Amino acid sequence: MADDPMWLLVMFDLPVTTKKERRDATAFRNLLLDSGFSMVQFSVYARYRPTGGSDIRVVSGIKANVPSGGKVRILQITDRQWSTMLRFSNRQIENDPETPEQLTIF
DSSP states (O other): OSSSSEEEEEEEEEEOHHHHHHHHHHHHHHHHTTTTTTEEETEEEEETTTTTSOOHHHHHHHHOOOOTEEEEEEEEEHHHHHTTTOOOEETTESSSOOOOOOGGOO
């Protein structure tokens, strides 16, 4: 099971009232992007791991960089669970397969 493809989702709410809070929120988003995550929605980022397993280093880095007053949740799901997700856009279901951004070559 450790070799099964997995998705790591990071969901967060960060304060953005002051200029410093906005700067910290941007730095946190950039940390996720630099760690191989792709934005799924404004405060939801995902990282595909084709070999599965635990990614303690990445989780520790996220934990150490949560901005003051921020709330972060990290969820690990299987590729099979990800593929059964229902997606809607403009009230229409999206049926096209989703390709992880980091696997897109062109």
